[in-house]
Amino acid sequence: xxxxxxxxxxxxxxxxxxxxxxxxxxxxxxxxxxxxxxxxxxxxxxxxxxxxxxxxxxxxxxxxxxxxxxxxxxxxxxxxxxxxxxxxxxxxxxxxxxx
Numbered sequence: 001x002x003x004x005x006x007x008x009x010x011x012x013x014x015x016x017x018x019x020x021x022x023x024x025x026x027x028x029x030x031x032x033x034x035x036x037x038x039x040x041x042x043x044x045x046x047x048x049x050x051x052x053x054x055x056x057x058x059x060x061x062x063x064x065x066x067x068x069x070x071x072x073x074x075x076x077x078x079x080x081x082x083x084x085x086x087x088x089x090x091x092x093x094x095x096x097x098x099x
Contacts, residue, residue, distance in 0.1 A: 007091070007092065014034040022089065023095075024094050032067065032069075032083060039059050
């Protein structure tokens with residue numbers, strides 16, 4: 001049996017490295033995780049737009065973001081970077097830890 005909690009607790013769990021999901025989501029296997037802030041090196045990057053952000057520096061601070069493991073419109077698995085909560089997500093109390 002799953003232990004359910006509110007959105008505030010879901011955020012706390014993300015911050016300590018847990019994956020979380022909602023019982024009310026339609027997609028099977030969907031979950032969130034927190035990609036923490038990190039300094040990245042210019043030499044690691046392939047994206048031209050990201051490289052532009054470095055300017056003359058060799059390192060860049062990338063802020064943390066909540067990411068979602070989900071499915072795209074064709075049903076293929078995908079990762080959504082920068083997931084945003086809906087009002088329904090924020091007010092629901094059916095959040096749980098994904099093992």
